[in-house]
Amino acid sequence: MSIASTTQQICFAVLSATTVVGSIGVVLLPNIVYSAFLLGGVFLSVAGLYLLLNASFVAAAQILVYVGAVNVLILFAIMLVNKQETLAAIPGLLVRRLLSGAVCAGLFALLLRVAFTTAWALPGPPPVGEEATIRIGEHLFTDYLLPFELASVLLLMAMIGAIVLARRDVFTTDVITGEPADQGLIEKERTPLLIETTTPEPTLLSKP
Amino acid sequence: MLSTGPLGAAVAPPGLDLQSSFIDLAQGLGLTAGAARLLWLPLPMVLVLVGAVVGVLVSVWLERKISAAVQQRIGPEYAGALGVLQPLADGLKLVFKEDIIPARADSVLFSLGPVLVVVPVILSWLVVPFGQNLLISNVGVGIFLWIALSSIQPIGLLMSGYSSNNKYSLLGGLRAAAQSISYEIPLALAVLAVVMMSNSLSTVDIVAQQTGAGILSWNIWRQPVGFVIFWICALAECERLPFDLPEAEEELVAGYQTEYSGMKFALFYLGSYINLVLSALLVSVLYLGGWSFPIPVEWITGWLGVSPDAPLVQVITGSVGIVSTILKAYLLVFFAILLRWTTPRVRIDQLLDLGWKFLLPIALVNLLVTAGLKLAFPAAFGG
Numbered sequence: 001m002s003i004a005s006t007t008q009q010i011c012f013a014v015l016s017a018t019t020v021v022g023s024i025g026v027v028l029l030p031n032i033v034y035s036a037f038l039l040g041g042v043f044l045s046v047a048g049l050y051l052l053l054n055a056s057f058v059a060a061a062q063i064l065v066y067v068g069a070v071n072v073l074i075l076f077a078i079m080l081v082n083k084q085e086t087l088a089a090i091p092g093l094l095v096r097r098l099l100s101g102a103v104c105a106g107l108f109a110l111l112l113r114v115a116f117t118t119a120w121a122l123p124g125p126p127p128v129g130e131e132a133t134i135r136i137g138e139h140l141f142t143d144y145l146l147p148f149e150l151a152s153v154l155l156l157m158a159m160i161g162a163i164v165l166a167r168r169d170v171f172t173t174d175v176i177t178g179e180p181a182d183q184g185l186i187e188k189e190r191t192p193l194l195i196e197t198t199t200p201e202p203t204l205l206s207k208p
Numbered sequence: 209m210l211s212t213g214p215l216g217a218a219v220a221p222p223g224l225d226l227q228s229s230f231i232d233l234a235q236g237l238g239l240t241a242g243a244a245r246l247l248w249l250p251l252p253m254v255l256v257l258v259g260a261v262v263g264v265l266v267s268v269w270l271e272r273k274i275s276a277a278v279q280q281r282i283g284p285e286y287a288g289a290l291g292v293l294q295p296l297a298d299g300l301k302l303v304f305k306e307d308i309i310p311a312r313a314d315s316v317l318f319s320l321g322p323v324l325v326v327v328p329v330i331l332s333w334l335v336v337p338f339g340q341n342l343l344i345s346n347v348g349v350g351i352f353l354w355i356a357l358s359s360i361q362p363i364g365l366l367m368s369g370y371s372s373n374n375k376y377s378l379l380g381g382l383r384a385a386a387q388s389i390s391y392e393i394p395l396a397l398a399v400l401a402v403v404m405m406s407n408s409l410s411t412v413d414i415v416a417q418q419t420g421a422g423i424l425s426w427n428i429w430r431q432p433v434g435f436v437i438f439w440i441c442a443l444a445e446c447e448r449l450p451f452d453l454p455e456a457e458e459e460l461v462a463g464y465q466t467e468y469s470g471m472k473f474a475l476f477y478l479g480s481y482i483n484l485v486l487s488a489l490l491v492s493v494l495y496l497g498g499w500s501f502p503i504p505v506e507w508i509t510g511w512l513g514v515s516p517d518a519p520l521v522q523v524i525t526g527s528v529g530i531v532s533t534i535l536k537a538y539l540l541v542f543f544a545i546l547l548r549w550t551t552p553r554v555r556i557d558q559l560l561d562l563g564w565k566f567l568l569p570i571a572l573v574n575l576l577v578t579a580g581l582k583l584a585f586p587a588a589f590g591g
Contacts (some may be wrong), residue, residue: 060356079381133409
């Protein structure tokens, strides 16, 4: 038992140190690629903390969703657009940094105060262990059904939005400037899919 | 894979626990329970690591021999009988090669990339069962842990692609990540249909649900579509030939491995073959009854009139379990190798179309049909 608890404490210390140092690195490193890779490390150590709390399903889901999907997509986006150019200096950078630092320090102080003044119910409820998967499923399909479905609708909206933004051939004019978006499209005179038309039937699937 | 031999000789049978007997033995020698457990812990891990590496050596040799047979060559012949030592020679060559880091490469990420590719694959061996108690850890999330861990791999590939400071490498890394993300979803949906039938994520429970009527109770008869989807996706995740776009030689030199040499290259090589053997093992666990013999061992002992609880019978049962798991896995490895040397490579748009427009809808329909069948025939589809 003593070996187990010592191991647990060492793991906790290492994981929390990795999380804290890694997240500071994510914010402070100038190279955005390093920040993105470090973010993956931070997600992994948070998954390790979940494991220490006997929440193995949540830990695996954390790895699958945050490391495997979110972080890979962030890296993907960075590598597709990264032009290795040095950014022009913004005037008043020091003031901006100080301001954001002050806001973060204030937020941190607030959180610390909440953490120290809250009367935590210790020890917490006993861990459900391997039954956690069943319990999570029950909650998702009963009392948390509405938030779950709302989150999925939100994700669907975000996906449709991303597709519309990425597929420029549905617009003939730029959304912001109002200028023609693509010369080739104008020459071909393709009928746009999403545009305000004066025709009475606004069907999206109208043939070009 | 044959390194599991010592374990099979020591014990293995269903119902008999190797760990508890080892701890009892150590306690008999005067150790405390904690110390005995601490002594036990590294043993299965080292055994599985050695097993994985030997499995790679065997599949490399198979790859060389089968590709030679496909192309009507002889293949490696001089290193050992039938060239069985050829993979060892390959490994030794890679160990003694110079470890080059390109001058303008990012040396930290360059070294970290291969590690991030190999470690999750080896960690996934945690949940591969060779018998009722013959796995490192029967974690409750079992097969889900494998899906989660295999999603870390693309980060390592992106890292090595980016840090090599080479356009081919970057393109290879991006392709690998895109391919891995696309095929993870139908893979997870195919696994979900199996999990729905066995009511558990644990690999041991999934195999236990397929015992009873021998070969007839294997999941492949109840999940034929899921089996095909899983196999295609597993090949894509392993970057085997119909889907080896990330390292397509004619287009990208060698993809993300272009700049690597020596042991760092060997790590990629090792990782891809360990992943192939692991995928084959998991196909056999999910769809081919895992360690169960085509004819249930209980029937055979019944016919022979021996008690299934006798120590010798239990040892034989355990060994048969290990051998049948490995045989099933290597049969699948054989098919993967045969596919690699007989099929042409798909284009990137065909790859993504297949993943998103064909496999994903089919996997969803398969899940829905499985749910319906489970409600209609709870006896046959795990009520």
